Amino acid sequence: MTNPSRSRPLPLFPLPTVLVPGASLGLRIFEPRYLDLVRECGRHQSGFGICLVIDGEAGGEAGAAAAYGTEALIEDFDTGDDGLLTLRVRGARRFHARQVRVRDNGLQMADVDWCEPDPVEPLRPEHGLLANLLQTVLEQVGGEHAKAMDAHIDDAAWVGWRLAEMLPLEDAQRQQLLQVDDPHERMDRLLSLLPDA
Structure with missing residues (x-):
């Protein structure tokens, strides 16, 4: 069940992995479009979406991303020994991407419906x-x-x-x-x- 949202479009970071709610993930950022994504998230105090790459290359224009993904919230950042930006993100809300557009810099932006939060229910x-x-x-x-x-x-x-x-x-x-x-x-x-x- 999804909850329609008319909020700001969500930037997507397609990856060859699945981020689930509550999980932590380390990322190395080097492409200009994803550096822009991080700056934008910092400005708006917001997260971005991580979706599994279905085909094509991670982050590539040809890479089709799964329609369901997880919001990634930045918990920490640093510069690695190689000078690249490193992030530690945490999986938050699940979403369903309704429509995806690609900016001139190649960054994918999605209109999303947020999935309802999981109810706290005892194990069966x-x-x-x-x-x-x-x-x-x-x-x-x-x-x-x-x-x-x-x-x-x-x-x-x-x-x-x-x-x-x-x-x-x-x-x-x-x-x-x-x-x-x-x-x-x-x-x-x-x-x-x-x-x-």
């Missing part, structure tokens, strides 16, 4: 295995999500997004999960992706 009993799997993964890898685990391990949406982020899925599988609105249906799909025991 049939998804307990997924919560146990996530606990095991987080105990092994640690990090920021391990610290938040106790507060969120019974939240179906949070568990689903963390598994979508951390399991070794193909980009197409992750993209399919991104397009599912219902957190319980997302968990069902995650269960179906697990190898048979």
Whole structure:
């Protein structure tokens, strides 16, 4: 279910990866159009959209991007040893791009409908295995999500997004999960992706 938005068009950054809500991603920025994107986001205190490249090259004019993506909010930036701008972004709201235009500099701008936020709903009993799997993964890898685990391990949406982020899925599988609105249906799909025991 999407929520029509008449806000400012969202700049897109097509990538060969899927950003899910709550996940963190590091980026190196060197193309002028994406440097412009970062400046614009700074001016407007806004994010940009990350979409999976369906075909073509990442960021390239020929690269068709998936219609569903995730808003990326800039959390930190720096200059790398090579002099390139580096960003740390966090996945926020999901969106569906209705119409995409390309600026003269090659930057894609999309009119988007924002997807409804995930409801906070308890895990269903049939998804307990997924919560146990996530606990095991987080105990092994640690990090920021391990610290938040106790507060969120019974939240179906949070568990689903963390598994979508951390399991070794193909980009197409992750993209399919991104397009599912219902957190319980997302968990069902995650269960179906697990190898048979």
